[in-house]
Amino acid sequence: MAAEQSTIDPMHQFQIDSLAGSLSGNPFAFTNSALWMMIVLGAILVFMIGGMKRELVPGRWQLMVEGITGFISSLIDTNIGPEGRKYLPWVFTVFIFILFSNLMGMMPFGVLSPVAEYVPGVGLVSHPFTITSQFTITGVLAIISFSIVLIVGFWKHGFHFFSLFIPHGTPKVLLPLIFLIELLSFLVRPFSLALRLFVAMIAGHILVKVFGSFVVSGLSSDGPMGWGVALLSFVFIAGVSALELLVCAIQAYVFALLTSLYINDAENLH
Template sequence: MAQSGKIDPMHQFAIEPLFGTDHLSIGGFNIAFTNSALYMVAAAIVLWIFVAGGMKRQMVPGRWQMSVEYFTGFIRSLLIANVGEGGKKYIPYVFSLFMFILLANLLGLLPLGLFGLHPFTFTSHFTATGVLAIMSFSIVLIVGFWKHGLHFFSLFVPHGTPLPMIPVIFPIELISFMVRPFSLGLRLFVAMTAGHVLLKVLAGFVINSANASPLFGFTVGAASFVLMIGISALEVLVAVIQAYVFALLTSVYINDAENLH
């Protein structure tokens, strides 16, 4: 919260140490346990509980087991459609990646402010989304060079490229390939940040208009509140779409490593 009764829309993204770990360090590097780390752990725990609860293998599956099987089948279909049968071995990674991002996005939307707690969306930080993107990009590089060796560089020379054009096309394709982890992480980071900033700005309209006068509260405040409800519903949709896009692009990049398309 900023001074003069104004709402600071960027304060919600501040990373703060928790549990008195402010000065905890190793080798001169601060390793404080932060609110961002707390929600990462929370997302990982929820994911583990979700998967563990759906591994009962009942003859007549319950709703929990059906949910896990649905998401697993969804990722399986995604990989087969983009990579082929060889994509099945990546199901554990892409499933974990998709669910982790989805849970991270949704946990940050929980109305914990009603209970005096401040929800935190760590996917609104490029450091977090960037690491996830680098993980996917590293798998592509490892698989590509492991399976194809130096022939992997043929990925940067499209089939049928005239010989005189290769010195021009190759660096362009290489640069576009190297930019992939940046664009992959940036897309998720921007989408989650923009939505949360908009919600915070609208919340400021509601609070400040109500404090200004009853007239402003019933006009500007009420309209802003209704808009907040709509934006919140849209944010849930964005949370799902961004997790899907991240998994989809990861599958597409893995296809390049597997099949050199």
């Protein structure tokens, strides 16, 4: 028992646990993932309402909201053109949702719940749940983006949409092979879009948790060596956390950017 309690499981933070209802055969169980999704949506709602006051002299909050909306609008205009304005709601939604989900998962606090993790020497600890560390969440976002691409492509161009998979100047003898390669790369897009965000979030959180276990183990041991390991691990945690904050914004931007580029392919058939 002592050996089991002396280790910290870095994967426990990604575990889906039920807060109300049973997970076995019950599709309506309320989980920690659903709880944090509601928290993220609530934070986005407060952020948007607080920044939409339309004051004559904009405050900092309004400037932040207008800055983000202007940034996404510029992204759409650059990558899609004037026709892209109708896709602004989705691209902005996916950007702000991923950004807030990533940042909320980095916050140094947790919502008290019946589900917590035992940390040796500390006790029960409740920490934030990063919903973008779940492939089901990132997968749904990618599928919606990919569905928009398919619907727009076939709705606007019909079967001519398949010309997207035949680059200009391709020799006729290579058309079947090039078509299959381009089609395969196109079908892989939603998987890579979801996997990129999922891997980036889960990898950073695992690193923080592993170095955190080194801190706890170092402080629990006797001698200056343990304290040195704990101090060095704490420095690594600070560095990884700073990098993670940057990754949170970059991954939201990359997801929005690739979504706009994919929509541009369907809209303009480059």
